[in-house]
Amino acid sequence: MRKKDISEWNTTDFTKYLQEEHLRRYGVEYQPFGKWAVEQGHIGRIIGTTKKEGTHSKEFLKEFIDACFNEYKPTALYPGISFGFMLTYKKPTWQRVELAHLKKSRVEDAESATDWDEVEKWL
Structure with a gap:
């Protein structure tokens, strides 16, 4: 599974x-x-299904899961963490990852717009 590109992952x-x-x-x-x-x-x-579009990218979801895993400190009473727990109790982590994705997207949009501006000027 790890060899499969994240963009191809499903549920x-x-x-x-x-x-x-x-x-x-x-x-x-x-x-x-x-x-x-x-x-x-x-x-x-x-992430969406074959019948319905998702709310966020697969890359975003993996980053959110990884951030939750990285932040979680197991205890004797709670030796692990679940995805449901992540969604319910890690909303600040969700927001932080979402903000990083939005900023990255804006930078990429600005860079691609700049590239086209340069091409247009050259032509």
């Missing part, structure tokens, strides 16, 4: 990533926040 790929990364980082199996179908529904709503 199943994100679920596998959560499981693999959770086990690697915390040494315990991943457990969903409630039911698997609920978490997968949230992922599908965010």
Whole structure:
């Protein structure tokens, strides 16, 4: 799965990533926040499905998940973190990653606009 480009990931790929990364980082199996179908529904709503467009890019979602994993400090009572927990309790992390993505997008838009301006001047 890791060899697959993130732009090609689907809900199943994100679920596998959560499981693999959770086990690697915390040494315990991943457990969903409630039911698997609920978490997968949230992922599908965010990245989109074959029938419906998502609200955010797959790259954004992976960065959000990674940021949550990086920030989480396991305890004896809570040895791991779930995607449902991330969505519910890590809203400041979501906003920080979202802001970074918006800034990056604006910079890329400005750079591509500048490139076209230069081409037009040259022509």
